[in-house]
Amino acid sequence: MAAVALLLAAMLAVSGISQLDLQRDADADRLQLSALPHRSSIRLEQQRRDGWSSLRSDRMSERELQQDAENAAAATYRVTVGVYATNTYDLDLSVPSFASNGYIWLRWQEPLQRYLEQQQLGLEDRVILLNQLLSDADPGLKPIGDPERLDDGSYYQLFSYLGRFYIDRASFRRFPFTTVSLPLVLEADDVDGVFEYANLRFVPDVKNSGVGLFSGIIGWLKRGWSIAEYRHQYATNFGLGGPAAAYSTLVYDIAFGTSSWSAFWRLILPLLVVMAMVLLVFKVRADEQDARAGIPVTVLLTLVFLQQTYRDELPQLPFLTFLDQVYVVAYVVTLLAFVLVIWIGRRYNELEAMPEGPQRQALAHRLHTLDELWPLSVVGFTTVSVVLCWLTLPPLS
Structure with missing residues (x-):
């Protein structure tokens, strides 16, 4: 007995x-998948089988999708963003973080170019890698050449990136059968209040983005990659008054999983x-x-x-x-x-x-x-x- x-x-x-687990703060920032095109190379059947998706929010309702698409079309500035990770390495789950380098390209129209010229800025001065950690590498985007004006009147510029980045999603509850998402998060550095969600939208280049030959990590199985735009709803207005701020955020990530065997x-x-x-x-x-x-x-x-x-x-x-x-x-x-x-x-x-x-x-x-x-x-x-x-x-x- x-x-x-x-x-x-x-x-x-x-x-x-087990009942003492802390619940997520209801007043914290949140991401909402937008109506703009997004892509995931992970097969839908695999996502259903594993119960894992790289998407960081539920999809909008039909009404919300229609409204968001209209808002995107009416935005003052639209920037097409493509990402290509050439190397991914040094995955450290104890932080958790990873190191990566590769290329990011941006395309924008004449209204945004006029703003940049008036402010005597480059686009790299207004676009940041939100989840980059302190490291020995130079922070931010490093331009490769000057902006080019294309035949259709838009502007194009290629950048390289290098650094350590914070990991926000991993299935640690299922450890040792873990899936981890290695993201690059781009967002506007809005110092003068002109790049909020209603004014600036990041459009994912779903056709040309991808992963390079050396983007795998030894000891992990590469499951696929994804790219999508989200509405980043902050829980603050940064002391400027009015409603809480919201910005367009582009999330590109590569998903890795452990071998069950x-x-x-x-x-x-x-x-x-x-x-x-x-x-x-x-x-x-x-x-x-x-x-x-x-x-x-x-x-x-x-x-x-x-x-x-x-x-x-x-x-x-x-x-x-x-x-x-x-x-x-x-x-x-x-x-x-x-x-x-x-x-x-x-x-x-x-x-x-x-x-x-x-x-x-x-x-x-x-x-x-x-x-x-x-x-x-x-x-x-x-x-x-x-x-x-x-x-x-x-x-x-």
């Missing part, structure tokens, strides 16, 4: 702690091998009580070491990952094994002191039954618990 009570208490504790062999298999020791703890001879009691203690220390090893790869998370929950199950099983070893050991001591007779035979039979049922009980409990852990994971957002 004590063992059952301990098991229930542990499960209730884990359930209660590799994750199993690297992180799951060692755990299974360690837990097999707990599974067989009662197969050790009953008269070797010290050996029996030492197995759960050794397993517990090994579990702590294994968990700390993979946790070093991750940032500080406000929730339990799938693998964390599996380790919770392993801790519960190991603790239960230790309690049962102590309890059964005491019963065997009582058995040795009992005289021959039906009572001694009944106790011996009961202890033998426990020894035989333990492996099946562990397999059944662990399987059900791990399946429930996976099924109760919240959907990816």
Whole structure:
């Protein structure tokens, strides 16, 4: 009864702690997918199967799409943006961030060119990489040549970029079966209030954008890339009065995922091998009580070491990952094994002191039954618990 009570208490504790996850701030900035064309190279069937999409918001309603398309057509300035990542590397999930370099090209019309000439600015002075982190590389966009006027009257300029960038989306809850999105986020640096969402729109160049030959990362599977424009609704007006500010934001990202097979062999298999020791703890001879009691203690220390090893790869998370929950199950099983070893050991001591007779035979039979049922009980409990852990994971957002 004590063992059952301990098991229930542990499960209730884990359930209660899981309810303490912090909820997203309702007053924070938010992104809303716009009506302008967007593209994702990840197949729709794969997105449905994995429950993962590179889009950072739900789609607009039909009415909202129509209104946003009309607003885009009426915008004072429209800038066509194309992105081509040539190199992606140095993925660091503990920050999380990644390094990348490549090319960005911009096309704009005469009204915006007149504004730039009046202000004696280049477009790189008004367009920033919003998620760029501090690094040794020069921040922002680096022009490659001067703006060119094309035959249709529009202006074109090619830029290069290089730096470290913050990662805003990753399926850490499903770790080690993780999908991570590596974004480049472009937005206007609006210092004089002329580039708000109603006045400036970024139009994704869905035809010519893409990824280069060296955009993969060793150890990760490249799933695809996407590019889309969003309405970035800020939660502030920056002290200027009036409604909260909103700006056109272009998000280009490359999605990477872990290999399920590799994750199993690297992180799951060692755990299974360690837990097999707990599974067989009662197969050790009953008269070797010290050996029996030492197995759960050794397993517990090994579990702590294994968990700390993979946790070093991750940032500080406000929730339990799938693998964390599996380790919770392993801790519960190991603790239960230790309690049962102590309890059964005491019963065997009582058995040795009992005289021959039906009572001694009944106790011996009961202890033998426990020894035989333990492996099946562990397999059944662990399987059900791990399946429930996976099924109760919240959907990816």
